[in-house]
Amino acid sequence: MNLYSxxxxxxxFLDAIKVFKMKTLQLLNPxxxxxxxxxxxxxxxxxGLAMGYAQANLVILPQKYAFDFLLFCQRNPKPCPLxxxxxxxxxxxxxxxxxxxxxxxxxxxxxxRKGKLEKTMRDIRSLWKEDFVTFLLGCSFSFEEAxxxxxxxxxxxxxxxxxxxxxxxxxxxxxxxxxxPMVVTLRPIPPDKVTRAVQITARYTSVHGAPIHIGxxxxxxxxxxxxxxxxxxxxIKKGEVPVFWACGVTPQAVVMNAKPxxxxxxxxxxxxxxxxxxxxxxxx
Amino acid sequence: MNLYSxxxxxxxFLDAIKVFKMKTLQLLNPxxxxxxxxxxxxxxxxxGLAMGYAQANLVILPQKYAFDFLLFCQRNPKPCPLxxxxxxxxxxxxxxxxxxxxxxxxxxxxxxRKGKLEKTMRDIRSLWKEDFVTFLLGCSFSFEEAxxxxxxxxxxxxxxxxxxxxxxxxxxxxxxxxxxPMVVTLRPIPPDKVTRAVQITARYTSVHGAPIHIGxxxxxxxxxxxxxxxxxxxxIKKGEVPVFWACGVTPQAVVMNAKPxxxxxxxxxxxxxxxxxxxxxxxx
Numbered sequence: 001m002n003l004y005s006x007x008x009x010x011x012x013f014l015d016a017i018k019v020f021k022m023k024t025l026q027l028l029n030p031x032x033x034x035x036x037x038x039x040x041x042x043x044x045x046x047x048g049l050a051m052g053y054a055q056a057n058l059v060i061l062p063q064k065y066a067f068d069f070l071l072f073c074q075r076n077p078k079p080c081p082l083x084x085x086x087x088x089x090x091x092x093x094x095x096x097x098x099x100x101x102x103x104x105x106x107x108x109x110x111x112x113r114k115g116k117l118e119k120t121m122r123d124i125r126s127l128w129k130e131d132f133v134t135f136l137l138g139c140s141f142s143f144e145e146a147x148x149x150x151x152x153x154x155x156x157x158x159x160x161x162x163x164x165x166x167x168x169x170x171x172x173x174x175x176x177x178x179x180x181p182m183v184v185t186l187r188p189i190p191p192d193k194v195t196r197a198v199q200i201t202a203r204y205t206s207v208h209g210a211p212i213h214i215g216x217x218x219x220x221x222x223x224x225x226x227x228x229x230x231x232x233x234x235x236i237k238k239g240e241v242p243v244f245w246a247c248g249v250t251p252q253a254v255v256m257n258a259k260p261x262x263x264x265x266x267x268x269x270x271x272x273x274x275x276x277x278x279x280x281x282x283x284x
Numbered sequence: 285m286n287l288y289s290x291x292x293x294x295x296x297f298l299d300a301i302k303v304f305k306m307k308t309l310q311l312l313n314p315x316x317x318x319x320x321x322x323x324x325x326x327x328x329x330x331x332g333l334a335m336g337y338a339q340a341n342l343v344i345l346p347q348k349y350a351f352d353f354l355l356f357c358q359r360n361p362k363p364c365p366l367x368x369x370x371x372x373x374x375x376x377x378x379x380x381x382x383x384x385x386x387x388x389x390x391x392x393x394x395x396x397r398k399g400k401l402e403k404t405m406r407d408i409r410s411l412w413k414e415d416f417v418t419f420l421l422g423c424s425f426s427f428e429e430a431x432x433x434x435x436x437x438x439x440x441x442x443x444x445x446x447x448x449x450x451x452x453x454x455x456x457x458x459x460x461x462x463x464x465p466m467v468v469t470l471r472p473i474p475p476d477k478v479t480r481a482v483q484i485t486a487r488y489t490s491v492h493g494a495p496i497h498i499g500x501x502x503x504x505x506x507x508x509x510x511x512x513x514x515x516x517x518x519x520i521k522k523g524e525v526p527v528f529w530a531c532g533v534t535p536q537a538v539v540m541n542a543k544p545x546x547x548x549x550x551x552x553x554x555x556x557x558x559x560x561x562x563x564x565x566x567x568x
Binding site for chain 1: 350351354355358359366369371378379457459460486489567
């Protein structure tokens with residue numbers, strides 16, 4: 001783009017401003033982004049923000065469900081990799097950030113009652129109760145960054161789509177009211193890069209880890225890879241191998257299925273941005 | 285030993301019988317050993333039994349402590365690697381074995397009241413309550429086997445001693461009433477094998493994983509490596525590097541410190557023998 005060709009207020013100029021603003025935003029650190037979110041100045045998805053830093057899925061449940069859900073996560077660490085759990089009533093993280101407030105620092109919240117989405121909110125201080133237990137779970141953004149660094153293509157990113165997600169026939173290990181099948185994401189990988197993709201993601205056990213399945217989708221109950229249950233279909237090029245990773249939608253689906261009287265999650269894509277680097281989450 | 289030289293009931297003959305019985309015992313599989321234990325025919329330490337199979341530490345707590353202790357383990361996975369947690373009242377494992385009974389299948393139990401050892405028992409069926417929550421945690425036997433396979437010497441095994449254990453100045457992340465310093469084990473490693481020892485144990489995240497510290501003991505608050513807080517001192521040969529791993533005594537110390545009205549553990553060394561191979565616990 002030739003800057004001299006731009007006239008103020010033409011579409012080209014506005015685009016340039018937009019690119020500039022986005023570039024600036026990408027330079028902000030997690031603390032600065034969380035401050036924007038807290039002030040109500042960012043309510044959009046968080047993909048691409050604070051590159052290098054781990055983002056987390058949010059699940060808030062009343063205390064009476066907390067032991068069973070914690071145990072569900074312990075029993076199913078691949079779909080439910082816990083990054084941090086806060087005691088009843090606590091809304092400040094200790095590990096993922098020293099100055100975050102779970103009530104305000106997520107761009108958009110989904111409020112579910114008895115498993116049904118009631119509304120979305122930008123701030124949940126008005127709903128907060130002393131018996132709320134907060135769970136923050138790892139997300140595949142972290143390992144995708146590592147895969148991209150190794151020149152392993154991410155088709156959904158190339159095609160500017162949501163990652164395709166499928167409900168499998170693999171049952172999670174149940175705990176109390178929490179039960180259901182594992183949900184997986186699909187990434188088509190060139191055959192000469194499959195081993196590398198396993199090696200790289202295996203290091204990231206706190207963000208889903210190594211693949212659940214490599215190859216024939218029907219073996220895990222997926223009938224049609226071009227019809228995902230959630231997200232968008234992506235192109236699988238000739239010879240590419242479908243590789244499936246456990247997905248953070250699993251715990252959300254399991255919680256919805258359990259129909260607790262109240263559950264608060266992040267709105268999909270609108271994640272909690274932590275101060276922990278993805279590299280700090282790699283196995284040690 | 286020349287068998288023809290043995291006369292019945294001489295010390296040599298009795299020793300041969302003893303060795304034969306021990307050899308036979310070592311050939312028994314976990315299910316057979318648990319059956320012996322259940323019938324009251326084995327109440328001794330389990331080191332060396334069912335080689336290749338994972339052994340587990342036991343902690344049983346009343347339900348009111350269960351969430352906080354589960355969260356303590358989630359926050360401190362290196363000293364407290366959870367292998368399986370049973371719901372309140374359940375005494376049958378699902379993952380570590382399909383036919384084990386936690387009330388009877390451990391050679392010896394310690395019964396603690398308000399943090400004090402009241403007695404040891406061979407069977408806890410008479411104490412069992414519907415609100416008991418059972419935690420089974422990984423133990424370093426699993427990774428020691430892998431280290432020995434790689435010809436990394438285990439000094440305490442060579443010297444037929446208990447592994448030396450030290451209370452460090454590293455605080456565990458607290459949860460509810462559970463708090464305290466991390467306890468570590470010491471293994472002196474030849475300098476050319478330290479990297480290999482890190483690599484090997486790093487694979488075993490569910491049994492304490494990679495070392496907590498390598499080298500200068502004073503950096504983690506250990507004043508004198510020849511005076512362990514628990515276990516026995518071992519020889520550190522000239523040039524050997526002291527390497528420290530998180531120890532399963534940590535959760536026990538933390539629970540004793542919290543003084544719950546009742547806590548049941550295995551008697552040290554008298555572990556639960558699972559049907560899961562150590563290799564199955566290696567990171568995947």
